[in-house]
Amino acid sequence: MxxxxxxxxxxxxxxxxxxxxxxxxxxxxxxxxxxxxxxxxxxxxxxxxxxxxxxxxxxxxxxxxxxxxxxxxxxxxxxxxxxxxxxxxxxxxxxxxxxxxxxxxxxxxxxxxxxxxxxxxxxxxxxxxxxxxxxxxxxxxxxxxxxxxxxxxxxxxxxxxxxxxxxxxxxQKKRFVFFKWAQRLDGSVEGGVISSKTSRENVHAMRAQCDLLIIGGNTVRSDRPTLDARLVGGKAPDVLIFSRRIDFDRTIPLFEVKGRKVFIENTLAKISEYNNVMIEGGAKMFEATKEIVDYYLCYLAPNMGGTQSFSEQKENFEILNLQKDAQDIIMWMKRK
Amino acid sequence: MxxxxxxxxxxxxxxxxxxxxxxxxxxxxxxxxxxxxxxxxxxxxxxxxxxxxxxxxxxxxxxxxxxxxxxxxxxxxxxxxxxxxxxxxxxxxxxxxxxxxxxxxxxxxxxxxxxxxxxxxxxxxxxxxxxxxxxxxxxxxxxxxxxxxxxxxxxxxxxxxxxxxxxxxxxQKKRFVFFKWAQRLDGSVEGGVISSKTSRENVHAMRAQCDLLIIGGNTVRSDRPTLDARLVGGKAPDVLIFSRRIDFDRTIPLFEVKGRKVFIENTLAKISEYNNVMIEGGAKMFEATKEIVDYYLCYLAPNMGGTQSFSEQKENFEILNLQKDAQDIIMWMKRK
Missing domain, CATH: 3.40.140.10 (Cytidine Deaminase, domain 2)
Structure with missing residues (x-):
């Protein structure tokens, strides 16, 4: 050394x-x-x-x-x-x-x-x-x-x-967009909680700092998320649900978070009104947002055995930073 | 800090x-x-x-x-x-x-x-x-x-x-067995070269230090590997092909490496004659060797788009060490 x-x-x-x-x-x-x-x-x-x-x-x-x-x-x-x-x-x-x-x-x-x-x-x-x-x-x-x-x-x-x-x-008065996902070592993204508590708290802390959070309609329907920053007591960001269909069950918790705007749109044009944008999603969102994403943040749990791979498209990343918490690997990357 | x-x-x-x-x-x-x-x-x-x-x-x-x-x-x-x-x-x-x-x-x-x-x-x-x-x-x-x-x-x-x-x-006069694999971020293990040159040289250097290398019969048939340590000019280890069928094309390069023994067996009993054993394999070998493996070594390339997942079984690892070379992540792990 x-x-x-x-x-x-x-x-x-x-x-x-x-x-x-x-x-x-x-x-x-x-x-x-x-x-x-x-x-x-x-x-x-x-x-x-x-x-x-x-x-x-x-x-x-x-x-x-x-x-x-x-x-x-x-x-x-x-x-x-x-x-x-x-x-x-x-x-x-x-x-x-x-x-x-x-x-x-x-x-x-x-x-x-x-x-x-x-x-x-x-x-x-x-x-x-x-x-x-x-x-x-x-x-x-x-x-x-x-x-x-x-x-x-x-x-x-x-x-x-x-x-x-x-x-x-x-x-430069440009927005910054990062895409966050959690997966297991085998690439699986479904089948129960993936990340450690530390990783999830870290994500909540980031939500509290971003002004818009984008999520896919299918995820909203299946996971019924809250998408707030409760683990760190932070402010919940506005949410853009990227979806063709607009019929959502309004008892899904994310709709009930106070002081937040929720948009349901089938384009990403809304990002023009925001600066620090976080996307949380799976394979479909990954493909749909490639052109607007600056950095990727992957929480990788050293486990196997979930279902559904994050993506099957060909992609090369450069790792910008690699860290490890008590359980997970945390990677900041950009597409090559 | x-x-x-x-x-x-x-x-x-x-x-x-x-x-x-x-x-x-x-x-x-x-x-x-x-x-x-x-x-x-x-x-x-x-x-x-x-x-x-x-x-x-x-x-x-x-x-x-x-x-x-x-x-x-x-x-x-x-x-x-x-x-x-x-x-x-x-x-x-x-x-x-x-x-x-x-x-x-x-x-x-x-x-x-x-x-x-x-x-x-x-x-x-x-x-x-x-x-x-x-x-x-x-x-x-x-x-x-x-x-x-x-x-x-x-x-x-x-x-x-x-x-x-x-x-x-x-x-303690016990053998040490480690299982090495290379995969992409999406868990894929097929579809072209995965690891960086540095990672592959590192694997060859390990082969030169181990005395038995275990590999699955299907891998031998499909990849026709040499399994030597030529990238570092080292000694090639003996090879155990773990396979039920014994009919292998003897022009596959691994059979032609001088000074090496090659065994084709449908049990792992041969390891009792060796001390430092390396296993290179995919999902099947991973399942078949769980009871004898001490450590796992995963080279993870930050890419996506190959075929066939390493494993779909449920598994939890503890990361013992995490490093990064110019491209890949290198993880030493053990099963929890």
Whole structure:
């Protein structure tokens, strides 16, 4: 195993992908902080819009590793962490390096600017994966360079760009569409619950962040789903039932979720009114939505013995990220 | 991400699993070396019987990281590395810690004892996963403790024991049997080449280390395989064709590989004469061999569109290790 810049950036990437789909409209970002002897002090990620950025989470963790000052630990608000670190850092970050999958932000939005914090803490070396193309937040690299830091750009840039794609779409006022399905190792998608509880909670957390959820009419009829985010106490998205027939039993739970719109349409035109779109479906939906889907998210349970294969069409994917929870494999992919 | 003892042991485990099936009859072992400031100096693994043990590979790598003495780099023989480190270490290891998935060996076999090397280099802290139950090689922990080092046992022991299982079987004079298959994401196993070149080379390297390869008669008839280790220039294993019919076209390449025995039998009794047995097969072989298989190895290509599902029987697996090469997912599993 080679312990180089890529090694640390890969750790940051792996941590960031855990929150892909959960940070919208913010980017999923990961950050490692490395001490003067190349020791890994912290590796953390941005977890949700409004929560501290990855750099702030990692700097908080690194500050505690360097000082054992436990007073920083209960702070969860970005402003509070910024203020605490600026008041108490006492030069501990002077020889520290940072690996961040995205150029540190340079603007004050819901949270203070990461670039200014990094500069004020005296950090002199920053390794960056993707450049920020957001007009407001960009120029963090420039700010840091002008502050006298060395910024090394393009570390695992291709991988970091793949992580950033949903945010880039949002920046360009395009929608981002991802298709989620759960299957067993044998490709089967029917025959009882497939995913672990952790995986299902993860899906509910993503539903809470997307604004439109698309599902096929047959699934609605057969599964009678609720399609909300109850496992995480989140907001339920609007639902588009993609179906030729419009006669649905209105006692199916998804119709009764408060504050949600439900559309029943035989085209996908409705997505033009939404930004972060999640599709949950099987083989038919997969075929019907190929042209509009950006990323695929597959939860694979290491089991066999269900019925009905997900798809029998020829398809090649590239795996963008691979994780494992207590039971399932979680794959983010795109079509080749 | 918590950067603790488990973090470093997990790195050692991940590196070691890359060589599972390739080190027989030696164990697959991984080792991390950590500097006095908790910096990762090296992470390496035992790669093949007769090659240096994981600790020696990692100490060589760490020595270079600490000294930049490039004279150590060309050394690939365990004796040569031992001798060089002992002559040149100059105390650089005094504050170093080691994480090793298996208790360091205490005996001089094909290679010198790791425990004596670790002791002589002045390393004072050793974190160990599994204890060595081999009567000859065991007692490394005791040796190190008596040398004044602190040995912390049982770090991720369950995970380290899973890595060690083939070696434990060998120690107990039991055979180890693993079942390998390649499939696509949709569970399909027919319809052209499935795995990447890297995956296929990996399989050939495993064939070179196993002494018996079992395959089904139908596969032999339809695929006309060679079943050798030509992609890595290795020795071809003996073959057991598991079949009721014994009439095979003897021009099928597997019959023409020199120095190999081929058996055609309708029972699996032949395995009693072998130690490290690999089964390559589909659904029928999977069902027929369930009672004798220890581990399953699945190469999963992120593609769809082949024919014939691997199995339609109900089955639950536990994933022991998950890796990814340039294209495929590689899973070591056991039946639950």
């Amino acid at each position: 080679v312990i180089d810049h890529d090694f640390f950036m890969r750790l940051a990437l792996q941590e960031a992908w855990r929150y892909q789909g959960l940070t919208y409209p913010n980017p999923a970002v990961g950050c490692c902080v490395i001490g003067k002897n190349n020791e890994l002090l912290a590796c953390n990620a941005h977890k949700k819009a409004g929560a501290p950025h990855a750099e702030v989470e990692a700097l908080k963790e690194a500050y505690f590793a360097l000082t054992r000052d436990a007073a920083v630990l209960p702070l969860n608000d970005a402003h509070a962490i910024h203020a605490y670190l600026l008041a108490h850092h006492n030069g501990v970050f002077f020889d520290v390096s940072i690996y961040t999958t995205l150029e540190p932000c340079s603007h004050v939005g819901k949270t203070p600017s990461c670039a200014s914090l990094i500069g004020a803490l005296g950090i002199k070396k920053i390794y960056v994966g993707s450049n920020d193309t957001n007009e407001i937040a960009a120029n963090g690299n420039l700010f840091l360079t002008q502050s006298g830091a060395e910024v090394v750009q393009g570390v695992l840039q291709k991988e970091c760009d793949a992580l950033l794609a949903p945010f880039v779409a949002w920046n | 918590v950067i603790d003892h488990d973090f470093f042991m997990r790195l050692a485990l991940q590196e070691a699993w890359r060589y599972q099936g390739l080190t027989y009859p030696n164990p697959a072992v991984g080792c991390c070396v950590i500097g006095k400031n908790n910096e990762l100096l090296a992470c390496n693994a035992h790669k093949k019987a007769g090659a240096p043990h994981a600790e020696v590979e990692a100490l060589k790598e760490a020595y270079f990281a600490l000294t930049r003495d490039a004279a150590v780099l060309p050394l690939n023989d365990a004796h040569a590395i031992h001798a060089y480190l002992l002559a040149h270490h100059n105390g650089v290891f005094f504050d170093v810690s080691i994480y090793t998935t298996l208790e360091p060996c205490s005996h001089v076999g094909k290679t010198p004892s790791c425990a004596s090397l670790i002791g002589a280099l002045g390393i004072k802290k050793i974190y160990v996963g599994s204890n060595d139950t081999n009567e000859i090689a065991a007692n490394g922990n005791l040796f190190l403790t008596q040398s004044g080092a602190e040995v912390v046992q049982g770090v991720l022991q369950k995970e380290c024991d899973a890595l060690l299982a083939p070696f434990v079987a060998w120690n």
